[in-house]
Amino acid sequence: MFKSTPLPRRRFLAQAGGVATAALASPLFSSVSGVEGAAATGSDRFVRKSQVLPEPRVILPTDALPPPQGRRKRIAAITTAYFKYSHADDIITKFIEGYGVIGRTHLPHCQVVSLSIEQFPQSDIGRGMAARYQIPLFETPAEALTLGGKELAVDGVLLIGEHGDYPTNKKGQKLYPRRRLFEEIVKVFRRSGRSVPVFNDKHLSYSWENASWMYRQAGELNFPMMAGSSVPVTWRRPPLAFRQGIGLESALVVGSGGYFHCLELLQTFVEKRAGGECGVKAVEALEGEAAWKAAQAERWPAHLLSTAIAPVPASQKRPVNFDKLSRSVVFRVEHSDGFEAAVCMAGDVSEYCFAADVKGRSEPVSTYAYVPKPQRDHFSFLCNHIEVMFRSGQPSYPVERTLLVTGVLDALYDSRAAGGKRVQTPHLGDLRYTPANELIADS
Numbered sequence: 001m002f003k004s005t006p007l008p009r010r011r012f013l014a015q016a017g018g019v020a021t022a023a024l025a026s027p028l029f030s031s032v033s034g035v036e037g038a039a040a041t042g043s044d045r046f047v048r049k050s051q052v053l054p055e056p057r058v059i060l061p062t063d064a065l066p067p068p069q070g071r072r073k074r075i076a077a078i079t080t081a082y083f084k085y086s087h088a089d090d091i092i093t094k095f096i097e098g099y100g101v102i103g104r105t106h107l108p109h110c111q112v113v114s115l116s117i118e119q120f121p122q123s124d125i126g127r128g129m130a131a132r133y134q135i136p137l138f139e140t141p142a143e144a145l146t147l148g149g150k151e152l153a154v155d156g157v158l159l160i161g162e163h164g165d166y167p168t169n170k171k172g173q174k175l176y177p178r179r180r181l182f183e184e185i186v187k188v189f190r191r192s193g194r195s196v197p198v199f200n201d202k203h204l205s206y207s208w209e210n211a212s213w214m215y216r217q218a219g220e221l222n223f224p225m226m227a228g229s230s231v232p233v234t235w236r237r238p239p240l241a242f243r244q245g246i247g248l249e250s251a252l253v254v255g256s257g258g259y260f261h262c263l264e265l266l267q268t269f270v271e272k273r274a275g276g277e278c279g280v281k282a283v284e285a286l287e288g289e290a291a292w293k294a295a296q297a298e299r300w301p302a303h304l305l306s307t308a309i310a311p312v313p314a315s316q317k318r319p320v321n322f323d324k325l326s327r328s329v330v331f332r333v334e335h336s337d338g339f340e341a342a343v344c345m346a347g348d349v350s351e352y353c354f355a356a357d358v359k360g361r362s363e364p365v366s367t368y369a370y371v372p373k374p375q376r377d378h379f380s381f382l383c384n385h386i387e388v389m390f391r392s393g394q395p396s397y398p399v400e401r402t403l404l405v406t407g408v409l410d411a412l413y414d415s416r417a418a419g420g421k422r423v424q425t426p427h428l429g430d431l432r433y434t435p436a437n438e439l440i441a442d443s
Helices: 009-025 042-046 087-097 126-132 141-146 178-192 208-221 259-270 289-296 302-309 322-327 377-392 399-417
Strands: 073-079 099-101 104-106 110-117 156-160 198-201 225-228 248-255 280-287 329-335 340-345 352-358 365-369
Touching: 073 087, 073 141, 073 377, 087 110, 087 126, 087 156, 087 377, 099 377, 110 126, 110 141, 110 377, 141 178, 156 178, 156 377, 178 198, 178 208, 208 399, 225 377, 225 399, 248 259, 248 302, 259 329, 259 340, 259 352, 259 399, 280 289, 280 399, 289 329, 302 352, 302 365, 329 399
Parallel strands: 073 110, 073 156, 156 198, 198 225, 248 340
Antiparallel strands: 099 104, 248 352, 280 329, 329 340, 352 365
């Protein structure tokens, strides 16, 4: 056992005082006192300012709103499962506790006043969060929306239908019950004679039929609705954004997983092209040798592969191995105006990368969506966009983008199930919308 010889009390205080005096006299501490130097008298000598925490200039979507006034918006949170690093944790917890983004802290002007959780795995933290923050935990979405009463009693709804023990169909789609839970929400709206904004995590549903039904309900009842991925709204390295009307010749996203995330990141960029978004007429899921042959035939922009992953740090990627394309999945998306874009799940990089050929530029542009781990700032930005809708009543970006991507993904699963057959999508062929303005540094 370590044994030390104690210093005599007077010598200890003298040494300690000398160290403290030297530290406070150093340049680091010389300018933090409230009353400095000789001007400090009496008790003022002992009242000091500690080192100031700098508040970095991080721009959030809510910065564009007027300062919040009145009580916080009451939010009902509906989820399938709630465990550490689940989407429920990434979103609902941030609405409960607030969050930090590179040192800037933000407390939403929202209060989660009810929770409804469908499944409780051993890793559940939802019950603990409800107990710690005294949030009522209800068995059904309807009870969460009415706070146990008969009428709608909240100002907004978070629907996080991601994770949990649910079946997978023959096409490989996880059958999350987003429509079923959404339908229970809508029933409360109809019964109460009024509606509030709803956010649906990720794509609207695994099927176009369900997704289009959900979209129609929002239109019929006239309530604001948002959905989508956290990937398009996170930091981009290097910073890259398009203004509306950009001339695009080709575009590619490269990823190693998360089909929906890749497709929505792609759509976030290509929706800005000249002429505007006008819908998708056909899709094609290519695998193995078919993907490689299509690359050789220039049916998708494989020349952008190296450019797309170039910004990713070397420790997070491997050089593109074109021979590996024989084991890759490629999604081709044909838009109604003739523009074509693609997603390549090449497995060479763990990030979500984007590249495009822009008319008038000699070199393509590229970036990747930065997904910080473990702080997961990408969800902080998503939560901030959602708060804009809850506070203003206006979606921060159009739900139609996610609706289109939902339909594209469903059709791509049909294509894969049919062995890579090109699938026409007349139901998506005239899906038009106006993109939202992004946070652009030089605007």
